[in-house]
Amino acid sequence: MELNFITRHIEITDRFRNYVTEKADKIEKLADRPLELDVTVSKHHGGKGLVGGDHVELKLVEAGPVLRAESDGEDKYAAFDLAMGRMMEQLRRARDKKKIHHNGHQKPLSIHEASADAFAQLDIVPATPEDLERVNTGEHAIIPSPAA
Missing domain, CATH: 3.30.160.100 (Ribosome hibernation promotion factor-like)
Incomplete structure (x- = not known):
């Protein structure tokens, strides 16, 4: 140099x-x-x-x-x-x-791929878009209410 x-x-x-x-x-x-x-x-x-x-x-x-x-x-x-x-x-x-x-032929993981791998390791099933929409609109409670 x-x-x-x-x-x-x-x-x-x-x-x-x-x-x-x-x-x-x-x-x-x-x-x-x-x-x-x-x-x-x-x-x-x-x-x-x-x-x-x-x-x-x-x-x-x-x-x-x-x-x-x-x-x-x-x-x-x-x-x-x-x-x-x-x-x-x-x-x-x-x-x-x-x-x-730029690590050779490997491409970085997308957020979806990385989160799916992390959920699989913890034995957790991610919420579906339909479930998220129901929670967002109030059709489904986020925390289940206690049985009366």
Whole structure:
């Protein structure tokens, strides 16, 4: 995976480059086929001469959708960690979604199939649509009344 650094109004050190490189290894483990990771670091200037924090934006280009995460922090390390956490969460969600929906030739169970299997395991017969309609219209009591 290619790692690109883009800076605006700030210098980055070799220490920060090494830090980002180490953390980028985690992305390579979760992403399917990552092509490049763009790390944009910029300095925010507060109003009236006040010094602002740092802003980090991550953009991951892979085979599939482009993922973006950005964050502000007191320094570039804190901002990077927050953005990295957001990026990892996006990757986890995409991976889980792929596991559920694209697991080879298996298709996910429909709600009807899943509930029918669960009812069969508990030895319960689900209500028929006619029974549900009678309960809904009040023709049939939900709880049987006690015998008088």
